[in-house]
Amino acid sequence: MSAPDTGTAELAGRLALVTGAGRGIGEAVVAALAGRGARVLATDLDPAAVEKVAAGYTQEGADRVVARGLDVTDSAAVDALVADAEATLGPLDIAVNVAGILRGAHAVDLTDDDWAATFAVNTHGVFHVSRAVARRMTPRGRGSIVTVASNAAGVPRAGMAAYAASKAAAVMFAKCLGLEVAAHGVRCNTVCPGSTLTDMQRGMWEASGADVAAARRSVVEGDLAAHRTGIPLGRIADPADIAEAVAFLASDRARHITMHDLYVDGGATLRA
Structure with missing residues (x-):
């Protein structure tokens, strides 16, 4: 997926980290940010997938999109990647948490592994990445962290107990972090897609x-x-619909928005 022509370079000169960038919404987020002039560090558990994404930008400028393998459940690996990125690419201005998994089952049928694996990626991964980048953004007095959650975080869904609970936890974590770092000029928001x-x-x-x-x-x-x-x-929704919302929240157009939970679901939850 190549960068769309948005007619604006509002993110020029900024460096963005995107997790889960190998496909789907993550790949669309890479396109949306790069299309607005950002340099993107695209990460994914599948290195081959994210390398393929980055290859689509080679004709648009050297290292416009840089690919790295990353397991967001490994806090040490996340810390190491963020440190290396800041040392070699520059200060991170934007971080987008997209990496996620879904293991569908009724609550009474969920295994311990289903529950643990879902939270390891959807909640712990968001914590690891957000903590690592917030520690570096706050001394600089600027930054935007956007977490892609789900409308299931706010409305019960049958057969999705682990997924919904993990996303709800990620949303509340983002709000608490946003409250703590607001005085340092760092904004934290979530985007909650519906079916995409x-x-x-x-x-x-x-x-x-x-x-x-x-x-x-x-x-x-x-x-x-x-x-x-x-x-x-x-x-x-198309993945691009979600990516557009992420790009807005990452930009200066949303400079007075933090701790916000933006539902992008075509009205499916009736915003219950």
Whole structure:
């Protein structure tokens, strides 16, 4: 995915770290930030995937997007990567937490491993990355940290207890961190997507054994049996829809916004 032509270079001269950048929303965030002039350190647990993303920018300038493998569950690895980035690329101005996993099951059927693995990535990973960058941003008196959570963080979803709980924890952590670092000029916000056309979404459909086309219609129209409303705007989000919200919150256009939780779900939760 190459950088879109946004007609603006509002992030020129800034360095952004993006986790989970190998595909889906993370890849779209890389495109949105790079398209606004930022230099991006794109990271992912899958080094090959993120190298492929970075390769799409080689004709747009040397090292416009730099790829690195990263396991966000490893706090030492996160600290080392942030230290190396600041030493070799420059000070980080933006950090975007996108890395996440979903292990769907009813709460009584969740295994200890399902629960632990989900929190290790979705909550602990956000903590590790946000802590590492906040420690460096606060002395400089500037910075923006954006965490991609989920609308499931605010509305119960059947079969998604671990995922929803881990995302809710990440949202509240971001707000608490935002309160603590606000006096230092660092902003912390979250973006909560609804159903989005990513590998994770497709995987849920395939795992259910349902016809993909029918499953997609069910998401848009709603599922009364699952106590789930449809999407009032009548469409499933593209990853770029989420990335645009992230780019806004990372920019100076959102300079007076912090501790905010922005739902990008086509109205699916009725903002309950």
